[in-house]
Amino acid sequence: TLTLRPLTGLPNAPTHDNHLYTLTWPSLSPVEQSALDGPCAILGIDDPDSAQALRDVLDAPAQICTGLDQISELPDPPPVILVPCPAAGTDRVVGGAHALTRRVLRLLQEYLTDERLAGSRVVLVTTNAVAVDTSEDVDLVQSPVWGLVRSVQAEHPGRITLVDLDDRPAAHQMLLPAIGAALDRDEPQLALRGTNVHVPRLTRLPNGASGGDEDGAFGTLVPGGTVLITGGTGTLGRLVAEHLVTTHGATHLLLASRTGPDAPQAQELSRHLEELGANVATTACDTADPDQLAELLAGIPEDHPLTAVIHAAGVIDDAIATSLTPEQVDRVFAPKVDAAWNLHHQTRHLPLDTFVMFSSAAATFGPPGVAGYAAANGFLDALAAHRQAEGLPGQSIGWGYWQQETGMTGHLTDTDRNRLTRSGMTPITSEQGLALLDAAVRSTRPHLLAAPINVRQLTGPAAPLFAALVQGGATRPTAAASTRTAGLADQLAALSPDEQDERVLDLVRTNIAAVLAHASPEGVDTSRPFNELGFDSLTAIELRNGLSNATGHRLPATLVFDYPTPLALARHLRSQLAPSTPQLVLHQLDTLESTLAAITREDITDTKITKRLQGLLTKIGKLGSPAGETNTLDDLRSATNEELFKLVDDDLNIS
Structure with missing residues (x-):
């Protein structure tokens, strides 16, 4: 028989606050002399002055090159290619962010598709693109680059390193030693502040560490003030609007979206909120257009002035980095970068109590396939830091993915959701998300991540970003890969040729089953082409990365196209791992x-x-x-x- 009884007194039961994280930047242990093997090349992105300025402060031989083709034609391409991003002024923030992101994307696409540079690593050097502590201001033009590159790093491990400097000469002089330490310790991202080298680590926001008033920013909504919600007719906008009315007593809501009252369920939402006692205006407005936003703000009545802004608008346009187009980047930037900057610029003179932007954890975690989206949300995270540095309210909340289908998650397949689950992400329920929102706005930090993480999924060789969450910290990928490679080679060496074929084919089928969320490897038909098995460009990249990690061999991104069936791929890998x-x-x-x-x-x-x-x-x-x-x-x-x-x-x- 089976007897059930209620479970009571569970110790340390998780609360919603347990799913709030912050990005910290601890110092790396003392960094000694550079471990770089040979001279490096410096490549200016249409900006030779930046390249020359960087070489002037380096205490090492470095050749300035005008393009990647010049580097790839060298008899021995250098092991490191330094790419300084030019600093930009604040007069053309939006245009500068678009232009620099497109230029960096184009450069990385050329680099990743040139097999002659397969042995070289690009080190992208930014200046003040990230805030190491909450007192720092940031360069808004360069900040999207970090979100972009984090996603590209996930697609092409071991090919790109991010380094952010401050304006002090000491940081520039530490650049080469820091890069050497990063390569030696498998740290993909660094920030240099003077002579200190910092690395990003995700840490849990302790319960009760939010700070501020007990009721939080929403608890201090000005009575009679207007709350503007962009993306207000979307799934998340509707949830937040009702929550502000029922929980925080909001009485005047302005819901803005590109379709406004013509959006699905918009009329029904307005009636529902009015029945709850709120005055609701639903307006069609593209906040990425400064003129439309100015007209919208001018229409807010003086007796109910704007006191809170919640920017929840956004679109997503997925593609792997080598296929991402400038038009896709611009499309994703419009409701994020353009609209957020317009909201900041046109409301900065108003006495706002709340300015909250809905960002994405993708800007920090850097999942594959969303480089443009991650870049756009990286701008929101930086804008929150910039606003606080100017003494203005500002917060960016990097959300994980919501269980309730939204306009940005409705396209996710079972394979996509399985990929998120294997990365440690768990879906956010509506109730959980609203509780996380309340907990987040109680914090004075400009940037928080609201993303339930299954720490058990992070055990083993976790990425350095998650090292603080995993017991024992992160495993060094290089050492782990070397161990796996040696172990696999030894296993194959002890087998007959037929057994070697079977062992490698089993490895391929196991990785395919994991990528496609099959119940077991036995269900993989090894004679069917990959496109018939359900592979697309993103799952092909994921399979390549899984097999590279398992074998310790750097495999091309075109792997499943060069060897179009699992059987052909297994035979190729066997020839590499156990050659005749x-x-x-x-x-x-x-x-x-x-x-x-x-x-x-x-x-x-x-x-x-x-x-x-x-x-x-x-x-x-x-x-x-x-x-x-x-x-x-x-x-x-x-x-x-x-x-x-x-x-x-x-x-x-x-x-």
């Missing part, structure tokens, strides 16, 4: 050829190289001769150098 004897010999001959090119004939004559090669060729001749027959290669021991070189060139085809 002829493959090993050919690889060693390639190495020998490149080595011989570096020495002179006199070196060969003065050493035992000739005799060794003659002896090896004699053995090859005997292996290829029928028993009892005399092979002419037996006479190679008496061959001259010229005859030997001709034989190597003609017969072995390694010239």
Whole structure:
């Protein structure tokens, strides 16, 4: 029999506050001399002055290049390519943010698709693009770059490093040592403040650490004041509007969206809120258009002045980084970057009590496939810091994904949701989200993340960002990958060729099942093309990354297109992981050829190289001769150098 009883007295039961996180920047342990191997190149993004200024402060040889093609054509491309982002003024914030984000995206697309640069790492250098502490102001033009690159880093691990400097010369002089430390410790993101090197870490906001009034910003809504909600007719806007009326006593709401009263359920929402006792105006307004916003604000009655702004508008346009277009970036930026800046600029003279922006955790976590969206929300996070630095109210809440379907999550498939779950994200219920909103606005911090995280999913080699949440911290990916690679190679070496094929095919099927959320690897048909199995560009990237991590080999982004079935892919991986004897010999001959090119004939004559090669060729001749027959290669021991070189060139085809 089964007997059930209520569970009572559960210790440390999680509350909504437990799902609020903040981004901290602890100092890295003392950084010593640079571990960079060889000189670096400096690439100016249409700005040679920035490149020259950076080289002037580096205590190391560095070549300034005008384009990636110039670097890729070098005989030995440098291991590190420094790319300084030009600082921008505040007169063209929105235009500058659009332009710089597009330029960085174009550069990264060129870099990631040039196989000649596969051994080089791009280090993108920004200045004051992120706030290491709450007292810092930020460069709003450069801030979207961090959201963009974080997503690209997830798609292409180990290819890009982000470094943010302050204006002090000491930070520039620490750049190369810090990069060396970052590469050695597998830290993808750094911030240099003077001689201190900081790394981003996600930490839980302690219960009761919100600060401010007990009732929070919403508890201090001015009676009779107007609350503007952008995206007010969308799913989240409707939830927030009702919550402000029923929980916080809001009496005058202005709901703005591009479609306004023509939006689905807009009329029904207005009637419902009015029945609850609120005065509601629903207006069609594209807040990305400064003229439309100015007209909207001018229409707010003087006896009910604007006292609170909640910016919840947004759209998403997904694509992997190498396929993302400038038009997609602009489309996502419009309701986020353009609208938020317009709201900031046109209300900064008003005595607002609340200015809350709905951002996304994507700007901090950097999931794959949303580089443009992450960049746009990175601007909101920076704008909140900028407003507080100016003494204005401002807060950006980076949300995880909501369980209730919204205009930005309705396109998610089971595969997408499974990817989020495996990353540690759990969906936010409506009740939970509103409670998180109340908890967040009680905080005085400009940026918080409201994203329930399943810490159990982060166990093992967690990303450095989550190291503070995982017991024992993050595992160093390089060491872990080396261990896995050695272990897999040893396993394959002990197997027969048929067993090797089976083992690698099982590895491929297991990773496919994980990406496509199959119940077991056995359900994967190894003869069907990947596109018929349900793969798209994003799942192809995820499979490539999973197999790269499992094998320790850097695999191309075009992997599933180069090897279009699981069986073909497994055979390719097996040839890389456990090459046959002829493959090993050919690889060693390639190495020998490149080595011989570096020495002179006199070196060969003065050493035992000739005799060794003659002896090896004699053995090859005997292996290829029928028993009892005399092979002419037996006479190679008496061959001259010229005859030997001709034989190597003609017969072995390694010239």
